[in-house]
Amino acid sequence: MTLxxxxxxxxxxxxxxxxxxxxxxNTLEAARAGQVSFLSNPKYSKQVETTKASAVxxxxxxxxxxxxxxxxxxxxxAFMQAVVKLHGYRKHPHSGIHxxxxxxxxxxxxxxxxxxxxxxxxxxARVGRxxxxxxxxxxxxxxxxxxxxxxxxxxxxxxxxxxxxxHKGADGEVAHxxxxxxxxxxxxxxxxxxANATIxxxxxxxxxxxEGSKLGDLITIGHNARVGAHCLLVAQVGIAGSTILGHHxxxxxxxxxxxxxxIGDGATVAAGTGIMQDVDEKAIMIGTPAMPASQARRVYAIxxxxxxxxxxxKKLETGSAGSDEPEPPAEA
Numbered sequence: 001m002t003l004x005x006x007x008x009x010x011x012x013x014x015x016x017x018x019x020x021x022x023x024x025x026n027t028l029e030a031a032r033a034g035q036v037s038f039l040s041n042p043k044y045s046k047q048v049e050t051t052k053a054s055a056v057x058x059x060x061x062x063x064x065x066x067x068x069x070x071x072x073x074x075x076x077x078a079f080m081q082a083v084v085k086l087h088g089y090r091k092h093p094h095s096g097i098h099x100x101x102x103x104x105x106x107x108x109x110x111x112x113x114x115x116x117x118x119x120x121x122x123x124x125a126r127v128g129r130x131x132x133x134x135x136x137x138x139x140x141x142x143x144x145x146x147x148x149x150x151x152x153x154x155x156x157x158x159x160x161x162x163x164x165x166x167h168k169g170a171d172g173e174v175a176h177x178x179x180x181x182x183x184x185x186x187x188x189x190x191x192x193x194x195a196n197a198t199i200x201x202x203x204x205x206x207x208x209x210x211e212g213s214k215l216g217d218l219i220t221i222g223h224n225a226r227v228g229a230h231c232l233l234v235a236q237v238g239i240a241g242s243t244i245l246g247h248h249x250x251x252x253x254x255x256x257x258x259x260x261x262x263i264g265d266g267a268t269v270a271a272g273t274g275i276m277q278d279v280d281e282k283a284i285m286i287g288t289p290a291m292p293a294s295q296a297r298r299v300y301a302i303x304x305x306x307x308x309x310x311x312x313x314k315k316l317e318t319g320s321a322g323s324d325e326p327e328p329p330a331e332a
Contacts, residue, residue, distance in 0.1 A: 012072040017068055036082055037079075038075050039058050057078050092114050096114065096115070103119075122158075125142060139157050139158060152197075155194070157185050163179035183201050188208070188229070195217050196217055197218065213230060239257045256288075
């Protein structure tokens with residue numbers, strides 16, 4: 001399509017030559033003529049000067065002479081729309097249930113859903129309309145998927161939660177006894193779960209992933225946890241059992257959350273943070289143990305100076321310990 005047509009399709013303001021033909025999208029660094037790219041992070045602004053892209057999606061006030069610009073208040077969202085217009089979504093090699101998928105006779109699969117080879121859907125499980133289950137996804141018995149749920153390869157939904165009762169028997173030996181996990185998992189509408197994630201079934205009741213939430217690779221959700229609507233959990237997040245996340249919570253990679261906690265609506269947790277207590281709504285948490293961002297910045301600023309501070313303390317201690325001279329008399 002022409003650049004003018006693309007601008008109209010994504011609701012962007014065009015600055016430049018609208019007659020140019022655009023056939024695909026690419027990064028600023030790798031783009032060629034005929035491609036569109038985007039700038040959402042100011043740290044890459046210099047690359048706009050050198051990119052070979054025919055146009056760049058930018059924020060409303062961005063200026064760069066000699067570069068065709070598509071200005072939008074949300075460049076990343078606008079670029080997403082451009083990619084959809086130019087490339088579309090993945091085309092599936094088959095429709096419906098692949099012959100090498102296994103679906104229990106008591107399970108229900110909604111109209112328009114696509115199940116790839118190796119998928120297993122257990123007894124009484126329900127899969128909604130227009131879902132996509134990629135190869136080797138496992139949906140255990142009694143679990144429920146809403147409409148338009150996407151689950152990527154090798155993810156397991158509804159395996160037993162980590163529940164054991166430790167007991168000292170008559171012989172004096174301590175053993176861990178498995179607690180039957182008799183609940184299920186409920187995945188609400190428009191959730192996407194990436195590859196190799198695991199979501200435990202509830203011991204009682206349901207483990208719930210709220211509508212519109214997006215979960216990354218290698219995520220683990222413990223039994224009876226509840227993830228609110230429209231949460232973003234990046235790769236390798238681990239959430240222990242019975243923890244409740246509000247809506248629109250964002251967690252960076254490798255965040256760990258202890259069990260039986262409450263994470264407030266709109267909270268943001270930085271990558272690698274360890275959460276061991278409740279988090280207020282809209283809080284921004286950093287570090288292990290987790291601290292509010294304003295406090296964490298001060299702590300880490302001092303943390304990087306600890307060797308020098310220790311050396312100064314030792315010097316002060318050595319100086320005071322090595323002085324045996326009496327103090328001079330006070331002046332009259």
